[in-house]
Amino acid sequence: MPFATDLERKLAAGIESGLLRHLHAVLVGQHGRIVLERYDRGPDEAWGAPLGEIDFGPDTLHDLRSVTKSIVGLLYGIALDRGLVPPPEAPLFAQFPDYPDLAGDPARAGIRVEHALSMTLGLEWDEFTRPYTDPANSEIAMENAPDRYRFILERPITGAPGARWTYSGGAVALMGALIARGSGRKIEEFAREALFKPLGIADFTWSAGRDGIASAASGLRLTARDLMKIGALLLDGGLWQGNRVVSEDWIEQSFRPRIETGDGWHYGRLWFLDEAPIGGVAHRWIGGLGNGGQRLWLQPETGIAAVIFSGSYNVPDSWVTPMRVWREIVLANFSG
Template identity: 30%
Template sequence: EAFENDVPEKHLITLEHLLTMSAGFRWDEWSTEYGHPQNDVTMLANSGDWILHMLELPMAHDPGTDFTYNSGCSVLLSGIIENRTGQTTAAFADKQLFQPLGIDTWGWDSGPHELTNTGWGLHLRPIDMALFGYVFLNQGRWEGEQVVPAGWVQTSTAVHIDAGSQNDYGYQWWRFAEGSSVANALATNDLFFAWGYGGQFIFVIPHLDMVVVSTADNFDNGTRAFNFLRDYILASVQ
């Protein structure tokens, strides 16, 4: 369907660009607090059609050339999953992931048109966060079953783009960049992690056979868990 700002650069955006948050849209959700009228997440949340809102954004960079943390890229992934599977992302995840793992206590917010909010709306218990990390630690296997393809585990958690601030980024997974304080505390820099708003983390450290989960209410400084991980947990096991 036609949409405004349909410039040629948008036709170059790939699934990988969305996964690595390098689609090139003009976007800023970190300069102002969440909930502020000028925050791009607020404007997305208040729009009546999240997919159309994202598609009509102006471009700031050529796709694949610049990392900009963009919750809207994750929302577009939800639309793609829905389009390809014929079901909501929440329903797809329940059948393909949550049920095989025995996760039966979870919630996932939705936006307009029942679009699953993959930008910031997933609710899991800490024990189930740890289970998710454990599955990735074990190359996608759980109780003898291959729940997540091993190739996807390897590809999605690898470094694909420099995210700045001593971080790298994979396919929706974070990595600590070489030379960062946490990477320097590791014998092997193979740690990858999921990062949720307010200090929710799943840290997976393959060479230590370890998963660390952190939940918090640190909406002003969600990275405090990095110091705790480095100074206490890693210091006690190296």
């Protein structure tokens, strides 16, 4: 395929020139067909634990980091379709009656499930200005807290719910708790039955904290091909090989802009949203983004999906390489 060969050549040139660094895997597909698949070798880690030098391949599990958040959003939609979790308009704190002092706080009564899904809780959370190596980073502090859910729910109020976007792994941890409570299963067990098994995903791990609770914010590990399956599911409106896995309405609602992130992008229900051109025409894209350069990029109107795994964990400019791959290698070489 000349087109695929051209993509491969340009990606290889970027890597060899040093412009594209620390890449572990790159997959590109359109309308369900893989047009580029490349794996490399490099140092890796699993949720912060060093793994040494890894020869990556189709069967290699890789940290998704915060792409996990977007997968949890998809799982919430599946649970909602089954009537297992409260709808987005439901009061959030009422779902946690085991914290009566917080559930009964009038100042928190206006916070809805939707505000967790869009990261607009109006509660203090600092996950952007501090690296994940800093114990004061709110996600790390949550993992180290005696009770992760109380830690999240009792954060000081900083503004009205829905008014301002604040990146929060805590918001997603609450969604994971609602899925687990509603389904009666750990989130990894629900994911296996409700999402992974229908897609033929057999191999995955989900890192858990010291309390044994899987991290809904960052703990999932999948292969690049299996993450691409999830991308194909989303691009096909929730269908996999003709079978309904999640409602099309949930996907549409998840991909609808809810709030500006402050850097020109928008946020839906646990997905980043923006536009990028193909052939001079702007098309929206949807992204699941994770620490170190992990990406699931989707462009629904053109049927394009890309998975990127990288090893630039906790590096401030880790966003540069995956963005260049997406814009300069993928989108720049498609005609739509």
